[in-house]
Amino acid sequence: MEIQKENHLDLRQRKTRKLLVEALAQLLVERPYQEVSVVDICRRAMVHRTTFYAHFNDKQELLRYLLEGLERECADTCLPQDPERSPREYLLTAGRNVFQFFAQRRELYRACLDSGADAQAHTLEECAAGELCRLLSEPRFRAVSPQVDPQVAAHFYTGAMLSLIRWWLSSDDPLPIDYLLSNLEQFIPIQ
Amino acid sequence: MEIQKENHLDLRQRKTRKLLVEALAQLLVERPYQEVSVVDICRRAMVHRTTFYAHFNDKQELLRYLLEGLERECADTCLPQDPERSPREYLLTAGRNVFQFFAQRRELYRACLDSGADAQAHTLEECAAGELCRLLSEPRFRAVSPQVDPQVAAHFYTGAMLSLIRWWLSSDDPLPIDYLLSNLEQFIPIQ
């Protein structure tokens, strides 16, 4: 099922999806993904089960939908807007913002990315890699390191960042963000 | 269910697990993970369904078991044995070996890591990150870059590599390994 674009959506449909996503987000904080059934989600959302299947093929697709929303919110929140900075400064600021973004809603993201639900982390990865790839293809980035393939770099760094974030979220006693970022700086050879 | 160690395992149990893992590996090449049922696996493996559940809680746990096997095989195959080389050379050789390892059984790994099954990629990630972390904690690595946290570096680089590998496997017209590796070299600041 192609998940329909939000734009030309009936009021009823938007409401249903909102309820379903919120229900899943709540339940994920309460117990692991595998132990949340479609029945549970529908009960919590007060939506009939057949309605669920009118919107999503299965539980995973709802999770994917949830994660896509998070990624969009993350990108909108974290990407610096002023184009004056140097590429290196831009990327470091973005990295710092991303960590702080995830730190703010720790429980939810931890639930979304952990064990069972991590399932769909590739969703986040795809979205983020695409975003970063477009960014690194811009002239200002190509200029400072013309010998680096933007696609390769994009997948490399999104994978690295998401892995770090997942590990950081899953830790019971997480390292301070500044410590992580000071390490991170050494891994980015770009000037 | 704690998946029992291979060591003290009955002959019957080893046979059953072998059949189940092979059945899943075969089916994953034929169709996507979501479309493979426990019933399918058991039919293919000629194992009763209740026996399946005596070994694994669900389909995902069997996949996890399969991936753990792959990771062990990968590590045993790819890590250079001679400790004479420089850390940089060691890591680059390991990276090259890993890519070649995945390239050899492209269809299977592609099936295991793609969309639905990617589900459990965190298994590979955990295993590999642990392995790399131990490696980077050795004195010879600490010596060349003492200011880098081995844990952070391990998660950073395993995430990066796995993301690259997943992307490379999923591509219909994959980039040449040498091209990838020449890019990779620029991302590893270690000497």
Place this chain on the structure above:
DNA sequence: ACATATAAACTACATTTGTATAATATCTTG
């Protein structure tokens, strides 16, 4: 080789999943 332990098979059951069809309710458009 035999006795014991235990894994696999068998049977049965409650729950969940995914789908189809018909009804009812609600939104959108003119």
Place this chain on the structure above:
DNA sequence: CAAGATATTATACAAATGTAGTTTATATGT
């Protein structure tokens, strides 16, 4: 506001999932 469009609900069903209890087959250790 009214009419038509369509999303939601309701009901039913086949298949898959996960579990429990019992019987049969096979491996292990002496």
